[in-house]
Amino acid sequence: MIANKSLSRLMAHVTPGRLLSLGFVLVALTGAQAQETAAPPPLAGGSQDEIKQFCTNIADAARDQRYLLQKQDLDKLQTEVNDRITVLEKRKTEYEDWLKKRNDFMKQAEAGLVDIYKTMKADSAAPQLQETNPILAAAIIMKLPAKQSGLIMAEMDPKKAGVIAAIMASAADPLTSKDPS
Template sequence: MTVTVSKGLIRRLLALSAIVMLVPQVSAQEPAAVSATSPESEIQQFCTNIADAARDQRYLLQKQELEKLQLDVDQRISVLESRKAEYEDWLARRNDFLVRAEAGLVDIFKTMKADAAAPQLEEMNLEVAAAIIMKLPARQSGLVLSEMEPQKAGMIATIISSASDPNTSKEPS
């Protein structure tokens, strides 16, 4: 019995047998490829798995830092408020002292004669001297100014007149 097989048929049979032999090998390799992961993919998977936990931890650390900063700011505010209270107390005592001292000083100059008061007022700060002269009775103020050097008396009179000027601002700008 002679079987004649064409060349095309033989080629097809060989190709089919090669495919049949390769299919089990390919299917056997696929699970191995899936189970054996590369180090890079393991790292990627690890990073993906811990990303939420790392973000939460970072937020927690930031929150703790902000709370610490807030506590520091609150402490500084407390110190500033206590210093402000001390300063306001000191300022109130100083102003009270100045009012009493000024009243006593005016009383001293009220009892002095004009020729004795004038040289002393000339040596004082011109603004203080002007304030004292303004509080003296008008007759005594005139006598004291007449006993002073004309230049200083003129400067004091200028200060007094500017103090009574309604266009002069009472608040420093």
Template structure:
């Protein structure tokens, strides 16, 4: 007569069925459990002809790789040069703009107008220059000799003299970048 397996016998049967898959899973979790043995290649047994043949076979690929790296370096350098050219072009445009404005400013005071103020007394010149366009007045003052200009500015009201001095200072200063990079 057959007896039914007891609970402990059933547990043993189940344990046997699960033992192999669980052991395989545990071995897979351990690093290097299924690592392959790689053969060590000894270079001393290779003949000179074999070495020469290997080097000849990879020479084209190595040359192509070198050319690719050089091409990438040249492209990077070209980008840097292009960026620097843009900066230089911007600065050149700034300088040309400043030069044009300065020349236009100086042309305002050209001709006989400067001679008229040169021959006037400082107090009379100061009164008239205080009433005209500040840019024109500052251009005239700038064209006069320094001693006469200082006398005229000394005779003017302080706010008008300060305005003319500010315009003269701005006209003599370039607004280009000072950063050399």
């Protein structure tokens, strides 16, 4: 009842302009009060410890997850490397087989060529050998008897004979590897 009397007296003094101002004040107070309730409360000393503990607990899990992802990447890379090694070993075997067949053929061909050049005269053999691959010519000349090899080299162009002689000298060098691989 007392509140109603106070309100009646207050209303007697209120003009429309004052009522509008009072409304703005009430709205402003209500907005400020809403902001205060929406703002988080300041952290207490115990909350900081909880945050540190939470971060510490999460750090181990995050590190474990990172390690797991890195391990998966490494496993994937290891699988790719193993696959490539398998392919390379297969190709190496194929190459070694091909090289063996080639070397066998070259030995047969070389033996046949040597026999052919053994029967030829030096003046006929020289122009043919100087037109072939110098390494092949050197190999053939080295397998011929020394007297015939000398006659063939004498019939060759001096520059080409010099190249062939250099190849033959390097083949006879003990420091030169005999294994082509």
